Amino acid sequence: MSGGARELTVDLGERSYPIYIGTGLLAELGRKFTDRGFSVKSPVMLVTDSAVEGLYASKAEESLRASGYTVTRAVVPSGEASKSLERLDVLVEEALKAGLDRKSVVIALGGGVVGDLAGFLAASFMRGVKFVQIPTTILAHDSSVGGKVAVNHRLAKNIIGAFHQPEFVLYDLDTLASLPLREVRAGLSEVVKHGLIWEEAFVDWCEENAEQLLSLAPDALGYALYEGCKVKSIVVSRDEKENDLRAILNLGHTIGHALEAVAGYGELLHGEAIAIGMVGSARLAARFGYSPDIAERTERIFRKFGLPVRIPDSCATENVMSAMLHDKKFTEGKMVFVVPTAIGSVEIRSDVSSEWVKEIVDGLREGKS
Ligand SMILES: NC(=O)c1ccc[n+]([C@@H]2O[C@H](COP(=O)([O-])OP(=O)(O)OC[C@H]3O[C@@H](n4cnc5c(N)ncnc54)[C@H](O)[C@@H]3O)[C@@H](O)[C@H]2O)c1
Ligand SMILES: [Zn+2]
Structure with a gap:
């Protein structure tokens, strides 16, 4: 080899x-x-x-x-x-x-x-x-x-x-x-996701090596893809058919999928949509009493990779909410979300009120902090 x-x-x-x-x-x-x-x-x-x-x-x-x-x-x-x-x-x-x-x-x-x-x-x-x-x-x-x-x-x-x-x-x-740079950035969003759900040290490394990754330096890229694939492999090995654990891979995807659907597929790339979604999930974490630093850090990382962290004006809150309600991740009046508990670990919550989610979607508008 x-x-x-x-x-x-x-x-x-x-x-x-x-x-x-x-x-x-x-x-x-x-x-x-x-x-x-x-x-x-x-x-x-x-x-x-x-x-x-x-x-x-x-x-x-x-x-x-x-x-x-x-x-x-x-x-x-x-x-x-x-x-x-x-x-x-x-x-x-x-x-x-x-x-x-x-x-x-x-x-x-x-x-x-x-x-x-x-x-x-x-x-x-x-x-x-x-x-x-x-x-x-x-x-x-x-x-x-x-x-x-x-x-x-x-x-x-x-x-x-x-x-x-x-x-x-x-x-x-x-x-x-x-690969066009926009696709590079969008792909790196999922790489960072694998760190956010599993391993803080890898998130630190991604943040430190953002420039190298964006310029596709082979050593950095090889390591990042190895680590990303490793996390995915471990999770899939433990729960191939998504009975429980595998759902953690959906961090940022509840909001992300809704944004993709509302913006129109291709307008917002998948990796871009889930970067915004991961910031939203991190803000949700604060509602459950976890540190607000998680949201700040998450946002800082995605900004460093040149990824969007705010919902575009073309996606009206009510459309985003109704897209989420149609998604598979909604059961009995409560929404299911993957929520970070720290950088590098998450939990699956099935008790997320749609009111909170609406407030978070509203708060993620351009021009809002
Ligand atoms: N099966 C799964 O577990 C899983 C997980 C995540 C995403 N997905 C799916 O993956 C799809 C998105 O994947 P993607 O982002 O790779 O999209 P993609 O396959 O559309 O590729 C993105 C763009 O890059 C072009 N391209 C691909 N390789 C290139 C290269 N080396 N050089 C130049 N251009 C290149 C493609 O033609 C396309 O225009 C979605 O359909 C999503 O549902 C599946
Ligand atoms: Zn994805």
Whole structure:
């Protein structure tokens, strides 16, 4: 493996799998397939999007072909709209025409959109074929680990899905160099989230190394993604199907999802929306008697990463509230929230009054402190 590469394992018994993080890893893809004993007789399908295809698809395919694999490429339009049943239908047709069989492997080369879509294809095609994740965004350190795969319905996001763990995750840091800065910032929001829910020392480190991370310095980036994937892996290993613990990964997501829905998907990137949401959750913590310093610190960190920490005027409070009430995280008149108890630890509260949430949403307006 190339210099400075890191490896960790998602511990799920016989479905355990490795995550490789480092530079120059795309060129090793074929060897990883051979090492795992994937059949060269079954065609491999590489799913990618229109922005990533021209940058990295050939490199991945060359490596596979050099190891004797037949690869077919499927390209979907870049963007959230590709996570649809219509797009899945097209992919199934392409898979059938390419002669994929039960021993075939589907590869996702791209961000979370490609990962979720190709993952759902792998979960459902012939009742499930092998799946490999090659994340190319920072945000996808989160989505590529843990096995949640899904497409959207016009009425709800991620509502048609499955749990389908990959065979391995190959995170080649070289692919991140082409990411627009706004996507870098948004992805780092989820990295910081993993610190906020689990490990104060990692939050300290992120804050100290913000510049390095924003400029994609390989050592800092490799370490940050390793730590982010590590937290996600530990949580998923203990609670794969989100019976309890896994819900802590939703820190900032109750408000964040509502903001994304109200602003219109794509207006506010996921990582941006949850940064605002995490500030909101930290303010909620003060209502439960936890230190107001948590909210101040949370806000300071996200500002340092150039992320938004206030709700845009385009999102009216009543619309944000009604989007939250329609979300899955609402039960019997009370809202369920992940609330920080300190930097690096959280608890799940199911006794959050919607009045408090409304006050917090109102208080998070531009121009308010
Ligand atoms: N399954 C999970 O557990 C999970 C967790 C978090 C998020 N998600 C999902 O992930 C999706 C968001 O993921 P995302 O932020 O990676 O979005 P994305 O896949 O849309 O990628 C963001 C943008 O960057 C482009 N891009 C990707 N890689 C690039 C590269 N290396 N260079 C240049 N451009 C590149 C894409 O074409 C796209 O325009 C959402 O659909 C969300 O629901 C899933
Ligand atoms: Zn998220």
